[in-house]
Amino acid sequence: MSSQTTDRTSVEAQRNEQAGGLGTFERLLTLWVALAIGAGVLLGEFVPAVPEQLSRFEYASVSIPVAVLIWAMIFPMMVQIDFGAIVGAGREPKGLLVTTGINWLVKPFTMYAIASFFLLVVFAPFIDEDLGREYLAGAVLLGAAPCTAMVFVWSYLTRGDAGYTLVQVAVNDLIMLVAFAPIVVLLLGISDISVPLDTVLLSVVLYIVIPLAAGWLTRVTLIKQRGAAWFDEVFMKRIALVTPTGLIVTLVLLFAFQGEVILDNPLHIALIAVPLIIQTVLIFWLAYRTMEALRVRHSVAAPGAMIGASNFFELAVAAAIALFGLQSPAALATVVGVLVEVPLMLALVWYANRTRDRFPSGVATTSNASLTA
Numbered sequence: 001m002s003s004q005t006t007d008r009t010s011v012e013a014q015r016n017e018q019a020g021g022l023g024t025f026e027r028l029l030t031l032w033v034a035l036a037i038g039a040g041v042l043l044g045e046f047v048p049a050v051p052e053q054l055s056r057f058e059y060a061s062v063s064i065p066v067a068v069l070i071w072a073m074i075f076p077m078m079v080q081i082d083f084g085a086i087v088g089a090g091r092e093p094k095g096l097l098v099t100t101g102i103n104w105l106v107k108p109f110t111m112y113a114i115a116s117f118f119l120l121v122v123f124a125p126f127i128d129e130d131l132g133r134e135y136l137a138g139a140v141l142l143g144a145a146p147c148t149a150m151v152f153v154w155s156y157l158t159r160g161d162a163g164y165t166l167v168q169v170a171v172n173d174l175i176m177l178v179a180f181a182p183i184v185v186l187l188l189g190i191s192d193i194s195v196p197l198d199t200v201l202l203s204v205v206l207y208i209v210i211p212l213a214a215g216w217l218t219r220v221t222l223i224k225q226r227g228a229a230w231f232d233e234v235f236m237k238r239i240a241l242v243t244p245t246g247l248i249v250t251l252v253l254l255f256a257f258q259g260e261v262i263l264d265n266p267l268h269i270a271l272i273a274v275p276l277i278i279q280t281v282l283i284f285w286l287a288y289r290t291m292e293a294l295r296v297r298h299s300v301a302a303p304g305a306m307i308g309a310s311n312f313f314e315l316a317v318a319a320a321i322a323l324f325g326l327q328s329p330a331a332l333a334t335v336v337g338v339l340v341e342v343p344l345m346l347a348l349v350w351y352a353n354r355t356r357d358r359f360p361s362g363v364a365t366t367s368n369a370s371l372t373a
Contacts, residue, residue: 033339036248040255041263054253066253066326070318071211072246076239078215081170092164095291095300099168102287103146103308104179111143111279112136112187118275126271131329135272137188138333141319143279144183145312146172151303154310157349160303168304173212176312184319202322247338250317254335257326272336277344284309284348291359298359302352310345313338 043050057064119132119139127135147169155165223231284305291301313334320331 032244032248033251033335036251037255037335037339040252040257043252044256045263050256066250066318066321067206069246069250069253070206073243073250074211074315074318075215076236076243078173078211079218079239080166080236081173081212081215082166082219092296092300094294095164095296095304096168096171098287098290098294098296099304099307100171100175102283102290103172104175104183106286107146107279107283107308108140108143108183108187110282111275112140112190114279114282115139115143115275118278119272123271123274126267131268134324134329135268135333137324138316138320138330138337139272139275139279140184140187141316141323141330141334142276142311142313142337144180144187145176145315145319147307147310147312151307151310154306154345154349155303157346158302158306158352159299161297161299164300165303168307172307176315177209177212180315206318206322251335251338254317254321254326254331268332269336269339272333273340276337276340280309280341280344281348288352295360298352298356301359302349302356305352306345306348309348310341311337313341 054065115136119127119135120129123132151165151169154160219231222235226235287305287308288301291304296304316334316337317331320328320334324330
């Protein structure tokens with residue numbers, strides 16, 4: 001056996017060991033979200049002084065505590081993006097073209113259509129029209145934000161090409177810089193929901209531009225000073241708990257403000273979930289089947305389909321809070337997206353692994369060492 005074959009086998013063995021399962025937080029994300037909902041509702045009901053005091057810390061209608069928590073969630077995702085890897089995508093463009101095309105030319109508009117149909121038509125007997133439009137706004141924010149972080153987990157579990165997954169995420173982040181705000185303003189405008197453009201742009205700057213720039217600077221500086229191995233094996237492990245901690249605390253605070261709405265309308269949680277589930281399955285199916293038809297290898301096709309199917313819910317939650325407030329139905333709708341995403345995506349991971357033989361075989365070209373969940 002050649003040394004190249006041995007190295008490749010070693011890489012595959014390492015990937016299989018790493019992909020053996022989600023971490024505790026990722027595997028039980030739905031449980032943590034449910035517990036955060038309960039804790040937040042109880043906090044709002046029995047200790048209302050806490051959310052009331054925190055709500056006073058605002059600047060330009062932006063909650064400072066929530067902004068800090070959102071940065072805590074997003075920064076660890078942004079710091080792992082290697083934008084230099086984008087150059088190598090030209091050797092295998094089909095997977096990247098399918099992912100970006102469906103994410104930005106299809107996904108936001110199917111989300112709007114599906115959510116409008118269910119929230120404003122099918123569920124009209126159960127949801128007031130004005131409330132339904134605000135739930136629709138939250139769904140639109142989810143649809144305009146393809147996944148940035150959790151897709152790394154789905155890539156692990158489907159034995160994805162780590163380097164190519166990084167490229168797909170990096171390209172989506174760059175597109176998000178210029179496309180998120182116009183798409184949100186367009187679709188919410190069609191829905192007769194007033195959205196100040198400057199507020200949307202502020203959300204993009206706060207929750208994409210700043211953490212993206214900070215992540216890039218941190219990555220470049222640390223790799224230059226300590227090396228890539230130290231960055232991957234030491235620094236990324238040290239900040240591994242920052243994102244889950246920020247997410248859970250944000251959800252507790254969010255539901256402390258949403259408690260009364262939830263207690264008065266528990267059925268609405270289930271109704272909001274219906275169009276989100278349908279949208280997730282549809283986008284995955286479109287991307288996955290398109291890549292199968294184009295003979296894209298499975299290690300590129302599976303993670304690429306997962307990027308659009310799942311959502312950058314941290315950004316969606318942040319934008320909903322900035323646009324509509326902590327107590328808004330739109331913010332509630334984005335959190336429902338968090339609640340349903342993990343179990344549904346795990347089902348899609350299972351399906352992708354079961355259908356691997358439909359795609360061309362191919363060994364991932366880089367190890368997963370640089371990826372962290």
